[in-house]
Amino acid sequence: MRWFEGSIPAAIAAAKERRCVFVVVITGSDGQSAQLMSGWETDSVSEAAQNCCVAIRLDAQSEACVQFSQIYPVVCVPSSFFIGENGVPLEVIAGSVTEDELQRRILRVTQVSTHTDADPGDRHISGTELAEGPLDGCLCSPESLSVPPEEHRASGHVTPAEEERQPDQALDDKVQRLTKKLEERREQKKKAEEENELKKEMERRKTGKEMLDFKRQQEEEKTKRLLEERNREKAEERAARERVKQQIALDRADRAARYAQSQQDAEAARLAALQARDAKRDAAQRERSAVARIQFRLPDGSSFTNQFPSETRLLEARQFAAQEVGNRYGQFSLATMFPRREFTAEDLEKSLLELDLAPSASIVLLPQSSRPSNTVVHSSAGGGVWAMLGSLLYPLLAVWRFISGFLFSSPPPPAAAQNQPTTNTYGSSAAAEPQRDAVRKRVHEKRPEDFKKEGKIYRLRTQEDNEDDNNTWNGNSTQQM
CATH class of the missing domain: 3.40.30.10 (Glutaredoxin)
Incomplete structure (x- = not known):
């Protein structure tokens, strides 16, 4: 269609x-x-x-x-x-x-x-x-x-032209009426559209205002909600930080307590170990100090050793030394070299333990002259009689010293020789030098096997000494085993 x-x-x-x-x-x-x-x-x-x-x-x-x-x-x-x-x-x-x-x-x-x-x-x-x-x-x-x-x-007599003109006129009238109505309708429609546009504009403005109010309200609610959430997060963070601080403080206190306890335990253990070691050392020291091993060194380089109870007086040790050496050195005193100390008459009444000579010590015998040096001074001050008498008796004294040194394997005391005049000392020393060498040689030959000679050096012989240790005895050798 x-x-x-x-x-x-x-x-x-x-x-x-x-x-x-x-x-x-x-x-x-x-x-x-x-x-x-x-x-x-x-x-x-x-x-x-x-x-x-x-x-x-x-x-x-x-x-x-x-x-x-x-x-x-x-x-x-x-x-x-x-x-x-x-x-x-x-x-x-x-x-x-x-x-x-x-x-x-x-x-x-x-x-x-x-x-x-x-x-x-x-x-x-x-x-x-x-x-x-x-x-x-x-x-x-x-x-x-x-x-x-x-x-x-139609009327009784109507011409054909009128008959044709009547439908055309009626149609034109209807078209005009229709056009007029269409125009009126268009005007009404235009007015209605304008009113509708105005209403729509008012509605749009109202809606826009409501939307703006709604958005502003939403923004305010969102801002308020964000602020509350932020405050809540800050509070939670602050609480978490406080909990962490408290935990850190507790951990520090715990570590400090554990460290203090460990330090106390370590200190107690150290003190206990130290006390045990001191007690052990004291026991060993007391055990060792119960006996004093004294080595007596003679002026000629020889020595002898003896053991005494630590409570023995130094006087008894001196008496033992006097019995051993006899009258070879005459009057002598006792001294230690390290540290340098010469014992007095008061020290003779003290025990070896009190004088730090236990458990072992080395004592040197220092010979003394038969007459003190101040006697010569006083005699010279008293008159020339004693000086002349001393000069006359000096050769006899020198012969006696030579004979006693030959018999007792001991040279005359050097202190007495130093107290004499220079000319006499030189003469007597030059005359007695060959005899002294012979005496020393015999004395060295008579020494016990405790000493070992290496050149001009004598050293103590121990049970561990053997011929293989000769290369490393004094520590100066380049050979190390």
Whole structure:
């Protein structure tokens, strides 16, 4: 079906130009409208309406349908209006009809239109004739289905020119009225649109203001919520920091307590070990100090050793030494070399332990002259008799010293020789030198096997000495075993 694509006035002008029936089909969105449109779209109906109709399709909700219903009342939807050249509805089909019925209606409208053009005097169409056919429950007004008699009734004598001019004039009047109504409708629509735009603008502003208020309220709530969350996080962080500080303080206190305890334990263990070691050392010292091993070193380099109880007085040790050496050195005193100390008469009454000579010590015998040096001074001060007597007796004293040194293997005391004049000392020393060497040689040969001679060096012999240690005895050798 070829539908006219223009507006209603254009369709009316096209129908008037082609002298065809103007067909208006009004449809909706229901099933009857779809059924009616399917009938119009068939090939037989399209072929029947192609040459005799100018058809236009309107939606029941469109503005054009509203304007059309102001002139031709639309009773029901769907509807099909067949309008002649003079604007009079020739046929109105209310509701949907079958394809055959629609084709039959189109043929009848074509015949009515042709008959109207052939006999202009008879143009009245009764309402019963136009409403003939099924309406499917739709009610149509008789006024809309019939043409007023005064419009179709002609006078007794009407000329053909007047008959042709009357339909054209009626159609022009209707078009003018329709155009005027369209203009009024357009003005009303424009005013309504302006009012709607104003209302929409007011609504938009109101909505915008409400949106701004809502957004501002949301921002305030969000800011408040963020502030509360931040304060809560700060409080939690502060509490966590305090807990960490407390834990650190507890850990430090615990570590300090453990460290102090460990220090106390270590100190107690150290003190206990030190006390045990001191006790052990004291016990060993007491055990060792119970016996004092004294080595007596003679002026000629020889020595002898003896053990004494640590409580023995130094006087007893001196008496033992005097018994051992006899009268070889005459009067002698006791002394230690390291540290340098010469024992006095008061020290002779002290024990070896009190004099730090236990558990072992080395005592040197220091020979003394038979007469103190101050005697010579006093004799010289008393007169020359004693000086002369000393000079006369000195050779005899020298011979006695030589004989005693030969017998007791001991040279004369050096202190006595130093107290004599220089000339006499030199002469006696030169005369007695060969005899002293012979005496020393015999004394050295008589020494016990405790001494070992290496060149001019004598050292003590121990049980661990053997011939293999000769290379490393004094520590100066480059050979290390």
